[in-house]
Structure formats: structure tokens, C-alpha cells
Amino acid sequence: RPFVAQRLSLQASPLRKSSGPLSPWARAAGGGRRRAAEPATGELHRRSAARHLFDEMDPGREGARIKRRAVEGDVDLFSKLPDDLLRHVLSYLPSRKAVQTCVLGRRWRHQWKELRSLRVTNDKDFDNANHLNKFVNYLLVLRNRSSKLDVVDIKTYQGDDEDWEEEFRYIDVWIRRALELEVKALRVCHHSYWILDEESTMIKCLLPNTPIASTHLVKLELIHVKLKDHALDFSRCPALKYLKMVFCNLSANKIVSLSLKYLSFTYCKFKKIRTRISTPRLISLELVDCLGRTPFLESMPLLVSAFVRLTKCSDCCSNNYEIGGCGTDSCEGCTGGNIGNNSCVLLQGLSSSAHLELTAKPTVFIFRKDLTYCPVFSKLKTLLLNDWCITVGLDPLICFIQHSPALEKLILQLPEIHEDLKDMGVSYDIKKQSFVSKNLTVEVKCHEQDGLVHKILEVLSSCGIPNEKIKILPPARQIRSRCNNPWPPGSLSFEQERT
Numbered sequence: 025r026p027f028v029a030q031r032l033s034l035q036a037s038p039l040r041k042s043s044g045p046l047s048p049w050a051r052a053a054g055g056g057r058r059r060a061a062e063p064a065t066g067e068l069h070r071r072s073a074a075r076h077l078f079d080e081m082d083p084g085r086e087g088a089r090i091k092r093r094a095v096e097g098d099v100d101l102f103s104k105l106p107d108d109l110l111r112h113v114l115s116y117l118p119s120r121k122a123v124q125t126c127v128l129g130r131r132w133r134h135q136w137k138e139l140r141s142l143r144v145t146n147d148k149d150f151d152n153a154n155h156l157n158k159f160v161n162y163l164l165v166l167r168n169r170s171s172k173l174d175v176v177d178i179k180t181y182q183g184d185d186e187d188w189e190e191e192f193r194y195i196d197v198w199i200r201r202a203l204e205l206e207v208k209a210l211r212v213c214h215h216s217y218w219i220l221d222e223e224s225t226m227i228k229c230l231l232p233n234t235p236i237a238s239t240h241l242v243k244l245e246l247i248h249v250k251l252k253d254h255a256l257d258f259s260r261c262p263a264l265k266y267l268k269m270v271f272c273n274l275s276a277n278k279i280v281s282l283s284l285k286y287l288s289f290t291y292c293k294f295k296k297i298r299t300r301i302s303t304p305r306l307i308s309l310e311l312v313d314c315l316g317r318t319p320f321l322e323s324m325p326l327l328v329s330a331f332v333r334l335t336k337c338s339d340c341c342s343n344n345y346e347i348g349g350c351g352t353d354s355c356e357g358c359t360g361g362n363i364g365n366n367s368c369v370l371l372q373g374l375s376s377s378a379h380l381e382l383t384a385k386p387t388v389f390i391f392r393k394d395l396t397y398c399p400v401f402s403k404l405k406t407l408l409l410n411d412w413c414i415t416v417g418l419d420p421l422i423c424f425i426q427h428s429p430a431l432e433k434l435i436l437q438l439p440e441i442h443e444d445l446k447d448m449g450v451s452y453d454i455k456k457q458s459f460v461s462k463n464l465t466v467e468v469k470c471h472e473q474d475g476l477v478h479k480i481l482e483v484l485s486s487c488g489i490p491n492e493k494i495k496i497l498p499p500a501r502q503i504r505s506r507c508n509n510p511w512p513p514g515s516l517s518f519e520q521e522r523t
Contacts (some may be wrong), residue, residue, distance in 0.1 A: 046266070090226050098371065107135070115141040115175070119203065120149050141175040142202075147215065153181035153190040161194065164201055175203040182215035182227075191215065192229040195249070199231070200366035206240040213247035223281040235260050246272055246453060251278065258284070269443075278302060281321075288316055298369070309374075318390050321373025331516050334391075339369075342385075345394040346415060346445045357389075358439045368397040369383075375399045381408040383514035386443045388412060392420050398453040401428040408435040410513040411442050414476065418483045423452040425487055432463045436480065437499070438470040466494045469513075 054457060102110060114122045114135060122136045142163065150156040160178065177374040178198060180191045194215050202210055212230040216290040230250045237260035238470045247280040251272040258264055266280065272291060278300045281287075285307045294316035311319070318337045343350040345361040348358045353389040371394035374380060380401070382391055391412055401407075409427065413436075425431065468475055473496060484494060499513070500520040 030036065032299075103131070107138075109309065111135055111138050111140070115139045118143050118149070119465075120144070120146075120159065123163070134168075137166065138171045138174055139167075140171065141177075142173060143175070143177045145177055145179045145213075147179060147181045150181060154384040157179045157190065160198060164198070173202060175209045176202040176207045177209075177211045179213040180215050195229060196232050199236075203236070203238045203241065206238070206239055209243040210241060211245040211247075212249065213245075214249055224230075224311050231255050237261065239263060243265065244268070246270075248272070250274075251276065255398040256280070274299065286313075290317075294319055301373075318369055320369050324373050325376050329373065329375045329379040330374050330375075331381045331517060331518070332383070333514055334388045335514060337388060337390070339390045340385065340387045341389055342387070344443070344445050346389065346450050347396060358385075368394045368399055370394055371399045372397065375401050376403055377401070378403050380403045380404060380406070381516050382412075383408070383410040383437070383516065384412040384419060384465045385514070386412055386414070386445060392450070393421050395420050395452055396425075396450065404428045404431055406433045406435075407431060408437070408517060411439055414438075414442060414480075415445055418480065419450070419452045419454060421480075422454050422483060422487060426455055427453070429461060431461050432465070434464060434466045435517075436466070436468045437515070438468065438469050439478065439513040442476060464489060464493065467497055468494065469497050469499045471499060 045490070083505060102113075105113070114125065117125075119136075119142050121137075122139055126133050126136060142160075144156065144160055144163075147156060150159065162251075178195075178196070182191075182194065190462040192204060195212060195214065199210065229248060229497075233252045233254050235254050235257045239262060242262050242263050243268075244261075245268040247270045252275045256274060256276040256279045258267070261281070262283050264281060264283050266286045267284055267291075268286075269292050272292045274289075274292055276295070276299055277297075280302045282291055282303075282304060284303045285305060287301075287303055287306055287308070288310035290310065290312045290401075292314045294314060296317055298317045299319045299320060301319050304323060305325045305326055307326055307328050309321075309324070309327065309332070311330075311332045311334075313333055313336050315336045316338055318334060318339050338357055339348070341348045341350050342355045343352060344355065345358070350358045350359065369390055371391065384391060392415070392480045401424075407424070409421070409424070413424065421436075425434065466489060468480060477496065481491070481494060484492065500515075502515050502519050503521055
């Protein structure tokens with residue numbers, strides 16, 4: 025705790041010198057030494073810090089206006105609430121608004137110090153990054169130290185390029201302090217103007233390369249941050265159930281958690297060498313539009329659902345080989361990657377799932393290559409695929425159906441124009457006799473019934489699926505379309521409008 029406190033070197037007005045020692049948090053807020061005739065250091069520090077915290081509130085006008093509105097109301101229902109319930113209501117307010125309620129009356133003066141939430145998500149409330157940082161730092165200093173935190177939600181200030189260091193100067197300190205206060209749900213978002221791409225080095229908010237340790241943390245969400253090795257070891261968080269990362273740069277050989285149940289990576293960047301993911305108690309997985317090498321999934325025996333979309337990964341053959349391995353030095357997707365060259369990268373780890381949605385660009389070969397290792401999906405009930413499974417003989421589609429004995433619903437999403445792959449004589453484990461579930465129904469979503477659709481219908485019929493169990497449907501529209509095409513065939517079900 026003293027180490028965390030010393031990092032909070034706030035630019036407050038210096039206090040008078042004194043001979044007595046100061047607490048670490050008082051030193052962090054700019055406290056000095058006191059003389060014998062002066063007030064106690066802690067009290068003097070807290071007065072100065074509070075005065076600085078409320079400088080921007082203009083209590084003469086703003087406070088009077090808020091109080092007048094409260095008095096003019098017909099019924100003051102809040103005054104009848106007990107303190108615990110009142111603080112519970114206030115905890116849903118942004119922290120800056122919650123602090124401002126202290127001017128409403130004597131009873132309200134210290135309520136904000138007991139709140140079990142810290143929410144700073146609107147940077148427009150502050151003049152610059154330094155202004156926001158001071159507010160959060162003083163908020164942590166002045167709150168009641170015996171009061172724990174349930175929720176911490178912080179978004180850094182979005183300023184000019186010249187101020188980028190100040191924007192995330194205290195992020196790691198705030199995280200450590202939140203963990204000390206036994207936070208249960210932690211969300212940290214670093215503003216960034218830059219889009220993550222293969223050459224991007226613009227995500228500058230680097231968290232310390234040390235494991236996050238907390239016996240209370242249940243939910244963690246990180247946006248636009250960079251983590252290395254030990255920072256992605258969550259084995260010291262036995263209560264952690266939810267982990268979500270968006271636009272994060274993940275540079276680690278392994279991501280570990282023995283307690284995680286829900287894991288989501290969206291637009292994240294992995295290393296050029298495969299990262300292993302070890303989460304044996306996982307129930308739900310999202311891996312959407314990530315860069316770098318597709319991570320290697322270890323066994324997930326409790327997995328129920330998985331949503332995987334591969335459109336930006338490095339496992340892509342520039343020469344359109346069906347399972348990669350084109351042998352061209354200039355093809356980055358077919359070279360490198362120390363894990364998974366001779367084993368199943370994704371599908372074996374997903375084989376216990378009951379609901380799978382797997383979409384990719386046709387040139388991404390990971391799914392097709394994994395199918396050559398013949399994983400069996402014994403619990404799979406629903407399956408959504410796009411045109412990555414469409415080859416000359418439709419062997420990947422047939423193989424997936426035959427290795428899913430309990431499959432009840434298959435959804436195929438087809439584009440207007442399909443990109444052909446080079447048939448290199450790939451061998452899939454395909455049985456000659458029909459081996460499909462009797463309850464299987466199929467939905468084919470396409471723009472028109474062209475030759476490809478008719479070919480798919482013939483193959484499905486040869487697998488023992490009668491025509492009356494196959495529906496040809498128009499494509500669904502996306503709820504939020506990220507491009508001009510309202511129907512990207514790689515869209516996942518939660519991105520589509522319900523029909």
C-alpha cells in the first residue's frame with residue numbers, strides 16, 4: 025500500500041512544513057510537515073485536498089441551484105431513505121455527480137465517501153488529463169478508508185497527442201489501489217485515436233508485467249491497454265469469472281485462469297508466435313477479429329458456447345491453399361507459429377461445446393486444417409458456418425456434419441461471390457455411409473439460389489438430410505453494420521436482426 029500511495033504524486037498546493045511524519049496517502053496528496061501550533065496533519069491535508077477536489081464545483085452558484093431545486097420539490101423522498109439505501113442509489117451516479125451532492129445538506133456532506141463505486145467515464149466533465157487524474161487521486165485519498173469498493177469504472181481523458189503520457193500516468197496505480205479496496209468489478213478504458221493493425225505500436229498504455237492478485241475480483245474488462253507475460257496470469261484471482269478485452273495488445277506465451285467462466289477477446293492483437301489459452305472451467309468464449317496468430321486452445325471440457333470469427337489473423341494463405349502450407353517464403357501465414365503446426369489449434373479445444381459459431385475469410389485455413397485431425401463434437405446441438413467450409417468437394421462441411429452426431433441445427437451463411445480455393449487433395453475423415461442426426465434441420469442464408477446452393481443441397485441430401493428439413497432463407501441484416509455491406513456472411517448471430 026505505501027508503494028501505491030507514493031505513486032500518487034498529485035500536483036496540489038503544498039502545505040506548511042512540520043516535524044511529524046505523514047501517512048503515505050497524505051504524502052501522495054502533497055502534504056508537508058506540521059508545526060506544533062498548527063492543526064493535525066491529517067485534518068489539514070484532508071481540508072486542502074477537499075478544497076481542491078471541489079474547486080471546479082463553484083458552490084456559490086451551482087450548489088445553491090442544486091439545493092434550491094431539492095427544496096422546491098413537493099416531496100423529498102430521498103431524505104426518508106436510510107443511509108445504506110441512499111448510498112446504494114448514489115453509487116449508480118458518475119462519481120463527479122455523486123461528490124456534488126455534498127452541498128445538498130448536512131446529512132449529504134459525507135455520503136460520497138462511503139460509496140462502494142467509483143465511476144469516471146465521461147472525460148468531457150474535465151478540462152484536461154491532469155484535471156481528471158487529480159479528481160480520481162483525491163477521490164481515492166479522501167474516501168473512508170474502511171469502506172470497500174464493489175465497482176471501479178475509469179475511462180482516461182481523450183486529449184491531444186502531446187498529453188498522452190498524462191492520460192494513462194496513474195492507470196496501474198488506480199488498478200492496484202482498487203484491488204487493495206477489494207473491488208469486485210473493474211473496468212479500465214484508455215482512450216485511443218488509433219486503430220489496431222498489424223504494424224500498430226500505438227497502444228501505449230502498458231500495464232506492469234506482474235500478475236494481478238485478488239481474492240475478491242470477479243469481473244475484469246480492459247480496453248486499449250497492453251499486457252505482457254505475467255500480467256496475463258490470472259491464477260492468483262480465484263474468484264475471477266468474467267474477463268473481457270477489447271483492442272488490447274497481448275504479448276504472452278500463455279493466458280492462464282483456473283476460475284474463468286466467460287472470456288472475450290475482440291479486436292485484440294496476439295503475438296506472431298501462438299499464445300496458449302488455459303481456462304479449463306470456461307463456459308463461454310468469444311474470439312472476434314483478432315490479429316496475429318490464432319491462439320491455441322487447451323482443453324475446455326465445460327464449454328457450452330463459442331463465437332469465433334477469423335478475418336484479421338495471420339493464419340491466412342495468400343496463395344489460397346486449402347489448409348495452408350503453400351511453401352512460399354513471402355506468405356507469412358504459411359510460415360512461423362511454433363504451436364499448432366502439427367496439432368489441432370482451435371477445434372479440439374471447442375469440441376465439448378453445445379453451440380458453435382465459426383466464421384472466417386475463405387483464405388483463413390485454421391478451421392479446415394483442424395478438421396483434418398478429426399475432432400468429434402459429441403455435445404454439439406447448433407452450428408453456424410460461413411463459406412470457409414465451401415471447397416471443391418465440400419469435404420470440410422461433410423466432415424463437420426459427420427463428426428457431430430447430436431447436431432440439431434445447421435446454419436450456412438453464403439456470400440454473393442465466393443472465392444475459390446486451390447484443391448490440393450486434402451484428406452478429411454469422411455465416412456461413406458450417412459451419419460447424421462435424425463433431428464437435424466438446415467438453414468441456408470443466401471442472396472439467390474445459384475449453382476453453389478444447388479450443389480450444397482445435393483451434398484446434404486447425400487448425407488441423409490431430406491429436402492423438407494432444408495430451408496433457403498434470405499440473408500439477415502446486421503444490427504450494427506460496420507461496413508457498407510449490410511450482410512457480411514461472417515456475421516455472428518448476436519450481430520443479426522431477428523427474423
